């Protein structure tokens with residue numbers, strides 16, 4: 209039986225969201241070729257992108273999320289919903305090894321991505337995060353120009369090509385180009401909150417990821433900006449697989465193809481609360497005919 213326990217790395221591996229001058233050498237830690245996304249023509253939309261098998265997450269030895277088994281599908285939007293503390297963000301962070309950066313965090317089980325265990329010893333977490341980008345709750349642009357915010361990631365990963373084109377394409381994909389094309393040298397902090405979040409999405413897309421993880425990306429935004437992000441998600445899901453944590457049931461129902469409902473299991477007592485996946489299915493089914501009573505109670509607002 210292989211040891212599938214992983215402890216948090218002491219190596220302070222930089223993420224794509226850390227604007228330091230350090231560079232990660234992709235040649236020094238070349239990720240297995242299996243992690244490379246396949247061309248679109250070879251990948252029907254029914255393909256599994258993450259096959260999660262018995263995933264547990266512990267913080268300082270204490271179980272926070274237990275036994276998550278679910279296939280997440282390619283070029284679909286999967287929404288993770290559930291009451292506060294059920295482990296949505298914790299599980300999301302497993303999908304690009306962001307939990308590695310949390311001291312004391314430990315992931316057990318398997319997450320198979322393009323046929324390879326994401327946590328295998330020879331897999332470089334920096335490369336993982338290049339393929340699997342992340343957008344956070346609060347827009348977090350770097351204190352740099354709009355242009356430099358986008359160019360930072362491609363430079364770090366050593367992307368070839370004309371940087372102006374890379375920046376333009378990323379901004380276009382995030383529906384931001386028309387808003388900012390005449391002020392690319394302006395500081396990103398001068399943008400509205402909604403624009404900043406689209407900039408963060410553009411920044412994630414600039415390194416040509418395969419998957420986009422979004423942790424409550426609209427919770428700090430007004431309804432109009434939220435609509436724009438939702439429209440954007442629906443546009444880009446043709447090219448990317450998206451997993452989103454949301455507290456907004458309408459948002460999950462509007463944008464997602466599949467929904468995973470998590471709950472907090474209190475059966476071992478309040479101090480041993482643990483998040484569990486209750487149900488994962490087509491979004492319409494989760495919202496109209498869920499299998500589990502707890503799902504029904506949550507989506508109808510009876511608890512949570």
Ligand SMILES: Nc1ncnc2c1ncn2[C@@H]1O[C@H](COP(=O)(O)OP(=O)(O)OP(=O)(O)O)[C@@H](O)[C@H]1O
Pocket residue numbers: 267272290291292293294295296297298299310483
């Ligand atoms: N860095 C951490 N260190 C220790 N415990 C943590 C850490 N992050 C989360 N937890 C614990 O893990 C459990 C799941 O938390 P998590 O934030 O993943 O839940 P969530 O469903 O995303 O919650 P919310 O909807 O409130 O954001 C909680 O009990 C939380 O206290």
